Amino acid sequence: MSLPKDTYMFEMVRTELIDAVGADYVNTGDSDRFGHSIDYYWIPEMWHDRGRETKKPDFVVHPGSAEEVARVLKIANQYKIPVVTWGGGSGSQGGALPVFGGIVLDTKRMNKILKIDEESLTVTAETGIIARHLEWGVNKRGYSTMHLPASIACATIGGFLAHRGTGVLSTKWGKIEDMVMSLEVVTPCGEIINTLPVPRHASGPDLIMMFLGSEGTLGVITKVTLKIHPMPEARKFRAYLFKDFHTAMSAGADLMRSRLRPCAVRLYDETETLTHVKKVFGMDIGTGAYLVFGFDGREKIVDLEMEYAREIMEKKYKGRDLGSKGGDLWWQNKYKFFYPGYMFHIPQAFGTLDTVADFAHIEKVYWAMKKAVNENFPQARFIGHFSHWYEWGCMLYARFIFEGKDVPQDAGEAAELYNRVWDVAIREAIANGGVINEHHGVGLKLGRYMKDLYKNSFPILQSIKKALDPNNIMNPGKMGL
Amino acid sequence: MNIDKFNDSIKACRFCFMCRHLSGVGNVTFREADTPRIRAAMLYGVTLDKSKLANADFIETIYSSDLSAACRFHCVNSFDENGMVLAARRDIVEAGLAPADVLEIAKEENSTEAKPKISGSGDVLYYIDPDSAAVASEARAFDKIMKRAGIKYRIAKGGNTGKVLETLGFAADSAKKATEFAEAINKSGAKTLVTPNPAVYDSLINGFNSCGVKLSPKAVHASEFLAQLKIKFSKKAGKVYYLESDFLKNYNSNLKFPRELLCKLGAEVAEFGTNSEESYSCGEGAVAFDKLRPAIVEKMAKYVEARADNPSSDKIIVASPYTKMQLSKHSKLKVCTLTELAADCL
Numbered sequence: 044m045s046l047p048k049d050t051y052m053f054e055m056v057r058t059e060l061i062d063a064v065g066a067d068y069v070n071t072g073d074s075d076r077f078g079h080s081i082d083y084y085w086i087p088e089m090w091h092d093r094g095r096e097t098k099k100p101d102f103v104v105h106p107g108s109a110e111e112v113a114r115v116l117k118i119a120n121q122y123k124i125p126v127v128t129w130g131g132g133s134g135s136q137g138g139a140l141p142v143f144g145g146i147v148l149d150t151k152r153m154n155k156i157l158k159i160d161e162e163s164l165t166v167t168a169e170t171g172i173i174a175r176h177l178e179w180g181v182n183k184r185g186y187s188t189m190h191l192p193a194s195i196a197c198a199t200i201g202g203f204l205a206h207r208g209t210g211v212l213s214t215k216w217g218k219i220e221d222m223v224m225s226l227e228v229v230t231p232c233g234e235i236i237n238t239l240p241v242p243r244h245a246s247g248p249d250l251i252m253m254f255l256g257s258e259g260t261l262g263v264i265t266k267v268t269l270k271i272h273p274m275p276e277a278r279k280f281r282a283y284l285f286k287d288f289h290t291a292m293s294a295g296a297d298l299m300r301s302r303l304r305p306c307a308v309r310l311y312d313e314t315e316t317l318t319h320v321k322k323v324f325g326m327d328i329g330t331g332a333y334l335v336f337g338f339d340g341r342e343k344i345v346d347l348e349m350e351y352a353r354e355i356m357e358k359k360y361k362g363r364d365l366g367s368k369g370g371d372l373w374w375q376n377k378y379k380f381f382y383p384g385y386m387f388h389i390p391q392a393f394g395t396l397d398t399v400a401d402f403a404h405i406e407k408v409y410w411a412m413k414k415a416v417n418e419n420f421p422q423a424r425f426i427g428h429f430s431h432w433y434e435w436g437c438m439l440y441a442r443f444i445f446e447g448k449d450v451p452q453d454a455g456e457a458a459e460l461y462n463r464v465w466d467v468a469i470r471e472a473i474a475n476g477g478v479i480n481e482h483h484g485v486g487l488k489l490g491r492y493m494k495d496l497y498k499n500s501f502p503i504l505q506s507i508k509k510a511l512d513p514n515n516i517m518n519p520g521k522m523g524l
Numbered sequence: 525m526n527i528d529k530f531n532d533s534i535k536a537c538r539f540c541f542m543c544r545h546l547s548g549v550g551n552v553t554f555r556e557a558d559t560p561r562i563r564a565a566m567l568y569g570v571t572l573d574k575s576k577l578a579n580a581d582f583i584e585t586i587y588s589s590d591l592s593a594a595c596r597f598h599c600v601n602s603f604d605e606n607g608m609v610l611a612a613r614r615d616i617v618e619a620g621l622a623p624a625d626v627l628e629i630a631k632e633e634n635s636t637e638a639k640p641k642i643s644g645s646g647d648v649l650y651y652i653d654p655d656s657a658a659v660a661s662e663a664r665a666f667d668k669i670m671k672r673a674g675i676k677y678r679i680a681k682g683g684n685t686g687k688v689l690e691t692l693g694f695a696a697d698s699a700k701k702a703t704e705f706a707e708a709i710n711k712s713g714a715k716t717l718v719t720p721n722p723a724v725y726d727s728l729i730n731g732f733n734s735c736g737v738k739l740s741p742k743a744v745h746a747s748e749f750l751a752q753l754k755i756k757f758s759k760k761a762g763k764v765y766y767l768e769s770d771f772l773k774n775y776n777s778n779l780k781f782p783r784e785l786l787c788k789l790g791a792e793v794a795e796f797g798t799n800s801e802e803s804y805s806c807g808e809g810a811v812a813f814d815k816l817r818p819a820i821v822e823k824m825a826k827y828v829e830a831r832a833d834n835p836s837s838d839k840i841i842v843a844s845p846y847t848k849m850q851l852s853k854h855s856k857l858k859v860c861t862l863t864e865l866a867a868d869c870l
């Protein structure tokens with residue numbers, strides 16, 4: 044239900060919201076409503092680019108505590124008004140867009156670091172804190188969350204929890220879900236609940252995991268306790284160039300099967316090696332596939348792990364050693380690509396076909412997606428790198444790019460073209476053993492594939508949603524729920 | 525339109541999130557609108573449909589920017605969101621859309637005499653602008669140092685370089701003030717103009733340059749002058765926290781002289797808060813921000829206070845009298861300027 048400004052119901056609800064969070068923190072001005080109508084999803088960006096109106100919320104509220112969040116949700120339930128939780132708005136899936144108007148609940152006022160526990164090595168924080176601010180906060184005490192995503196400057200910790208996000212050091216330190224000790228959540232009906240204080244137990248199913256990845260559809264995560272780690276004594280990188288992508292993938296998979304514990308591994312396909320490595324890292328290394336990895340921790344152990352890893356790369360797979368400089372340049376420039384001037388940008392149409400699979404399927408997924416995109420959209424480029432590596436497989440960060448001249452000016456037609464690419468590529472990924480997706484989430488963009496992905500287990504997700512959110516006020520229209 | 529010159533920045537910033545954490549105002553209002561991304565997206569809308577410039581709420585947002593330029597300093601490609609906002613303000617003024625509070629400040633600025641009153645003798649001219657005059661201890665500290673150094677200097681008081689008018693978007697009025705100010709200074713024959721106020725420093729260096737006004741003496745900030753002064757400071761400053769100035773660091777990449785001076789004073793400079801990227805200047809870049817958005821300035825000061833290691837005892841050093849004024853007014857932080865610290869170390 045959207046509430047136009049000139050209705051008395053708008054004023055009624057506004058009055059109640061002011062009572063809940065304070066007049067300073069209920070915004071209904073055009074700038075605020077506009078500010079929450081575009082996130083990092085290409086479709087609303089393109090819509091705005093074409094001069095079309097983006098869908099705006101009726102109210103933007105900034106609660107300062109879980110109690111205030113609970114009050115807002117109770118009001119929303121009373122009047123059956125949609126509530127969309129908004130962290131940094133940096134999600135690429137349209138998850139934070141208020142597609143049916145209503146209330147945007149911006150979490151950024153809940154931005155405090157509440158406690159750093161140096162005995163258990165944990166930090167407790169409110170979830171509206173921007174990840175960079177949290178990291179700086181723990182750095183000051185000599186620790187790190189080890190959660191270093193490219194959107195560290197703009198995304199909130201709550202956003203990462205809601206999307207099961209990940210950072211560049213995920214291979215050793217894990218995704219956000221591996222870092223969580225406990226959560227405080229305000230359920231859609233306005234109950235403030237806590238999960239058990241530790242994440243490993245045998246006291247029934249894990250409530251933490253139910254809320255992680257729920258993208259604001261099952262409530263608002265208001266507080267989190269995360270693990271923290273001492274700053275490592277050393278972090279060293281090394282890069283190799285392989286004759287082709289298949290050889291590099293085999294070398295990377297072998298590195299993971301060796302059970303050495305790299306903190307990061309990245310592999311760029313031949314096309315990205317030619318473009319990205321040169322443009323962003325400033326290395327002109329010729330043709331082939333670029334693989335970089337690193338280790339961190341105690342220096343002596345790091346050196347030993349590096350020695351074993353080099354053996355795999357050089358002896359078994361004949362990789363060309365680009366030295367530590369070849370790896371350091373990657374680390375130093377790891378976020379550079381995301382700045383305008385490097386990043387893809389409208390008028391281009393582009394998207395990240397984030398897919399994860401085990402080593403037995405990952406190459407198949409890559410080739411199947413590439414073929415599907417190339418055949419159906421010969422005007423598009425398909426590139427990819429492999430970002431987050433596990434003992435069993437890795438994440439394919441594939442991208443399609445249309446140059447501006449190949450994208451219709453008409454917003455509706457452009458959206459249709461864009462959606463067709465996803466249809467073709469994602470269905471191909473699922474058919475070949477891939478899972479959409481590894482860390483970007485589902486949102487508005489991929490909700491329509493959830494039934495294909497979950498098959499006959501999807502009704503379980505629907506039942507959970509219904510039980511927790513009987514009035515369907517929390518982020519309706521997202522995740523296919 | 526003036527914003528057309530910033531088309532590249534508008535197009536780059538409108539979908540960019542990379543400096544969100546440095547949004548000085550956004551970090552205290554929590555409003556998405558108070559970020560470079562949304563300001564740029566709003567102005568992109570204006571480039572498509574000029575009538576959007578008249579939206580009172582957009583105008584209010586454009587005048588709520590703290591103009592710290594932390595984004596430009598951080599940006600790997602130096603996109604100029606700051607310049608874009610200043611250009612938008614000029615467009616607003618030229619279209620006769622300036623809001624009442626902005627017009628009020630502009631009227632007050634326009635009514636002040638541009639030419640300062642100059643007294644004394646010597647090659648060095650110390651300029652006490654109205655903001656610096658409000659911190660009387662600043663000029664006293666400078667005088668103490670100069671006496672110890674045995675240097676005669678002249679004092680220029682009052683006047684108006686046009687900085688406030690420029691920042692609010694009144695380009696023509698600002699240029700007029702700048703011309704008159706420069707005339708008076710140039711006539712004095714001074715060789716060096718020392719200003720304790722980084723906003724004035726930026727005005728004399730960049731503002732005058734952009735409107736083609738020539739200033740004969742070399743303009744330096746007090747920190748540069750004192751860092752190069754041949755004088756012995758006998759007491760050590762000890763542990764201090766230094767808060768960068770927007771105008772020295774982000775506008776003029778001048779990180780060197782304040783640090784050289786601190787080093788000369790034997791200061792052990794500890795990092796304030798958690799990082800050196802955020803602006804802690806309480807809206808220095810927006811010049812008259814305390815008059816235009818007092819409630820935001822108060823929140824910014826509290827934000828700074830909350831980041832101090834020991835708010836009631838830490839020795840906080842700033843380059844700008846404006847920042848000292850705001851922090852002293854709205855927090856319990858103990859703040860002194862670089863000049864005051866130097867005088868204490870004599």
Ligand SMILES: Cc1cc2nc3c(=O)[nH]c(=O)nc-3n(C[C@H](O)[C@H](O)[C@H](O)COP(=O)(O)OP(=O)(O)OC[C@H]3O[C@@H](n4cnc5c(N)ncnc54)[C@H](O)[C@@H]3O)c2cc1C
Pocket residue numbers: 082083127128129130131132133134135137138139150170171191192193194197198199200201202203204205206207208209210211257258259260262263264265381482483484486518521541
């Ligand atoms: C330049 C750039 C680089 C990126 N790099 C990475 C990367 O390296 N790794 C990565 O994982 N992602 C990356 N992303 C994507 C994005 O940053 C993540 O998806 C992040 O998790 C979004 O957080 P946010 O606070 O911006 O959330 P939003 O976009 O505001 O919201 C995302 C979803 O989470 C929900 N939500 C937000 N906060 C809460 C909460 N407290 N409780 C419940 N639900 C909530 C929203 O309703 C929405 O559905 C990148 C994005 C950008 C712009």
Ligand code: SF4
Pocket residue numbers: 382383536537538540541542543560561595596598599600601602603604605
């Ligand atoms: S100034 Fe640079 S980093 Fe900031 S929004 Fe603009 S392009 Fe992004």
